[in-house]
Amino acid sequence: MKSTIHNLGLAPFITRAASKQTYYTIRFLADRERAADAYRAYAYFRWVDDVLDAEAGPSPERREFVQRQKSLLEECYRGESPRDASPEEKLLVELIRHDGEKNSGLQSYLRNMMAVMAFDAERRGRVVSQSELNEYTRWLASAVTEAMHYFIGHYCYSPHNEARYLAVTAAHITHMLRDTLDDVQAGYFNIPREVLEANHIAPQDVGSDAYRAWVRGRVQLSRTYFEAGREYLNQVENPRCRLAGLAYTARFEGVLDSIEREGYLLRAAYPERKGLGAIVRAGGSIFTSLIFHRGTQPVLQPAPARQRSSR
Numbered sequence: 180m181k182s183t184i185h186n187l188g189l190a191p192f193i194t195r196a197a198s199k200q201t202y203y204t205i206r207f208l209a210d211r212e213r214a215a216d217a218y219r220a221y222a223y224f225r226w227v228d229d230v231l232d233a234e235a236g237p238s239p240e241r242r243e244f245v246q247r248q249k250s251l252l253e254e255c256y257r258g259e260s261p262r263d264a265s266p267e268e269k270l271l272v273e274l275i276r277h278d279g280e281k282n283s284g285l286q287s288y289l290r291n292m293m294a295v296m297a298f299d300a301e302r303r304g305r306v307v308s309q310s311e312l313n314e315y316t317r318w319l320a321s322a323v324t325e326a327m328h329y330f331i332g333h334y335c336y337s338p339h340n341e342a343r344y345l346a347v348t349a350a351h352i353t354h355m356l357r358d359t360l361d362d363v364q365a366g367y368f369n370i371p372r373e374v375l376e377a378n379h380i381a382p383q384d385v386g387s388d389a390y391r392a393w394v395r396g397r398v399q400l401s402r403t404y405f406e407a408g409r410e411y412l413n414q415v416e417n418p419r420c421r422l423a424g425l426a427y428t429a430r431f432e433g434v435l436d437s438i439e440r441e442g443y444l445l446r447a448a449y450p451e452r453k454g455l456g457a458i459v460r461a462g463g464s465i466f467t468s469l470i471f472h473r474g475t476q477p478v479l480q481p482a483p484a485r486q487r488s489s490r
Contacts, residue, residue: 190215190270193222204426208419209330216274217330220285223270224292231300232365245300249293256286284329291322302367306382309371319351320344327424332417346408346428349401353431356397356438359385360447391443398435398443405432 195202198221205217227248231241251268254261255275264272271289278285295318302311324344328337337343355362355369362369368382370393375382378389385391405428412424434449 188215188218189266190218190222193225193267194218197221197225200426200430204423205330208423210333213330213333216277216285217326219270219274220288220326220330223267223274224296226267226270227296228299231296241300241303245297249297252289252293284325284333288322288326288329291318291325294318295322299367304366306368306372306375309373312369312371316348316351317344320347323347323351323427327420327427331423332415332420335415335417335420337415337417337420338411340411342407342411345404346412346424349404349408350428350431352397352401352404353434356394356445357431357434357449359445385445394438394443394445398438401431401435 191202194205201221202218205214205221209217230244248268248271251261251264251271252275255272261268261272274285274289280286295315298311298315298318307315321344324347359369363382363385370382370390374389374393378387380387380389385394408428409425412421415421415424437449438445
C-alpha cells in the first residue's frame with residue numbers, strides 16, 4: 180500500500196480507492212493545470228467524511244474534529260500557514276494556497292462542503308426538519324456544481340441561472356433514496372420530521388404506504404430536475420464539462436428506474452447500476468445528449484428540498 184501511495188500521491192490514491200469514477204473523471208476530463216488540485220479537493224473531504232463515519236454517534240470528538248477543520252479553512256484563507264497539519268489536512272492547505280481567484284468556485288466548494296460535513300456531524304441519531312434538509316442539500320449541490328466548473332473548462336462559459344444546481348440536486352435526492360437503508364442503520368434519517376409526524380411513522384418504516392408515497396414524490400421530483408439539469412448542461416460551452424456532468428447524473432437515473440419498477444419500496448442495495456450494462460446504457464445516453472445538444476432555456480420552479488451528502 181505504501182508503494183501505491185508513493186507512486187500515485189496521497190490525493191489520487193485516496194480518490195481511486197474511494198471512487199474510480201471520480202478518479203478517472205479527473206484524470207481524463209479535468210483541466211490539466213488543475214487536475215492535482217481536483218484530486219486534493221475530493222480526497223480531503225473523503226477523508227473528513229470517513230473520520231466522521233468512524234464515530235458511532237454525536238460526540239465531543241466529532242464536534243472538535245469538525246471545528247478544527249473549519250478553523251483550518253479560515254486560517255488558510257487568512258494567509259496563515261498551520262504548522263501541525265496532518266498529511267490529509269495538508270491537502271486543504273495546498274488547495275487554498277493555489278486559490279488566487281476572489282470568490283472562486285473552489286472557495287465555494289470548500290465552504291459549502293465544510294457546511295455539509297458540520298451538519299452531518301450534528302444530525303447523526305436525530306430526525307431533522309424539512310428546512311434543515313433543504314439547506315443541507317443547497318450546500319451540497321452548490322459545492323459539487325461549482326467544483327465541476329472550477330476544475331473542468333474553467334475558462335469557458337456556463338450559465339448562471341436557477342437551473343445551474345438542479346442536475347446535482349436530482350442526483351443527490353436519488354443517492355439518498357438509494358442509500359436509505361444503510362443510512363438508517365448508521366443513524367442518518369433522510370426523510371423530514373414533518374412527514375414522519377404527519378403520517379405517524381418512524382424513519383425505519385420504509386415499507387409503509389406513507390413512506391412509499393413520499394418516495395414516489397421524490398422520484399418524480401428527481402425526474403423533473405434531471406430533465407432541467409440536462410437542458411442546463413447542454414448550454415455549457417466546454418464539452419468535457421458537459422460530459423462530466425452528464426456522466427455524474429446518468430448513473431443515478433437507472434436507480435430511479437429500479438425504484439419505480441419495485442413500487443417505490445426501497446431495498447438495501449442497487450448493485451446492478453455499477454455493472455458493465457449500466458455503464459454502456461449511461462454512455463449511450465451521454466453520447467446522444469452530446470450529439471443532439473440544444474441551446475434552449477428551460478422554464479423552472481424554485482430549487483427543491485435536499486438531503487444528505489453523497490458519501
